Amino acid sequence: MSGGLRWVVREFRREDAAKLAKLLNESEEGWPGGLTGGVPYTAERVLDEVSRSDSIAHYVAEVDGELVGYLKLNWGLSGRDASYIALVNVHPRYRGRGIGTSLLKRAIERSLELGLDRVDLHTWPGNEGAIRLYKRLGFFWVPKTHVYMQNYLPMVAKLSVVREALGGGLDALLGFRKVVEVREDDAESRCRGVYVDEWEVAGGWRRVRVVRDAWGICSVEWGS
Template sequence: MSITIRQAQPQDAQAVVPLIIDAIGDIANRLTGEQEPEAIERELAVLFKREDNRHSYLNTFVAVEDEKIAGILVYYNGEQAIEMDANLVNWLAAKNAPNIIIDKEAHEDEYYVDTICVVPEARGKGIGTLLLQFAIDQTKKRGFNKLSLNVETKKEQAIRLYERTGFVITEPWSIIDEPFHHMVKKI
């Protein structure tokens, strides 16, 4: 298995956006201000191609196997999220979108794994673990000592994976009124 991880490019939207939606579920509705699947995908592609929000290609890394995108990592600094989310709220307001409240997902002193997802046919090959290790390595290179993520409290298999990688549950969190665990790995 030869997998490379690279910075996403705007032209990756068609492959990346469905994986973001797969990973974040109904949160995509709120982030786009849309309800219909086609509209959610279209508007998330718009956000992905922009440079000023959390789901920008600039915050996305892709795992490539046999020249195809096999997985994604959306990853950014918690402090930068404040401005990125303000940009997103302004974009949603300009669209007259409902529910334009964007929940904070990370503390300012953390790098944050927003989204990690692997295409269904490549699951079980360790690609998710490679992406997570990439985030750990990048966090260290960027001079930070905490990497965080949020995981739904009912996703026990994911929680075990993160714990095996050294993440610990540090506090309860809420995203769109759903319960999550905030997990942190000290670097």
């Protein structure tokens, strides 16, 4: 909820097709090249794309019967140990309310439920507001890419030393220390590129490092 606005995030249903087509057709603003490819969506086109996609889930955000947001969660581009957010869109009238955040959190939660290691997505350098949001939700900008981003919270959640300290749940995982900058995440440790997540917990802290080029955890530290 934001400013009295209430929405529900749920899975797409076939009967949503016409409403989703309307949402996509009205969401060209802010997308380089648009969303429709110059051909307006119809209910039939929506159903065809949904049926042909290699998807884990299609989520919609609904306000008073109107679809105002959509997220397509696919299997990872590199294999089925990861998920890939192929599209996240909020209607221009409803942007900045937190609807996109709710959709993204549901996608991360689903990846946790499936026991995956990672959530990936792509965006573009000029999409600075979205990059900041993604980073607040645990995504790292892979250096030397046109904004390919990776989120290792599902992998980190499998570590008992982290899970037991935080008490479980996505909101606890998202409580990591955040320094949000619109830049590549190019930190290094012992001459290797790493991503670092760190949490303050009762009586101490937990820190996890992931090696960028190996896509795996290289160290877990904790202290008081």
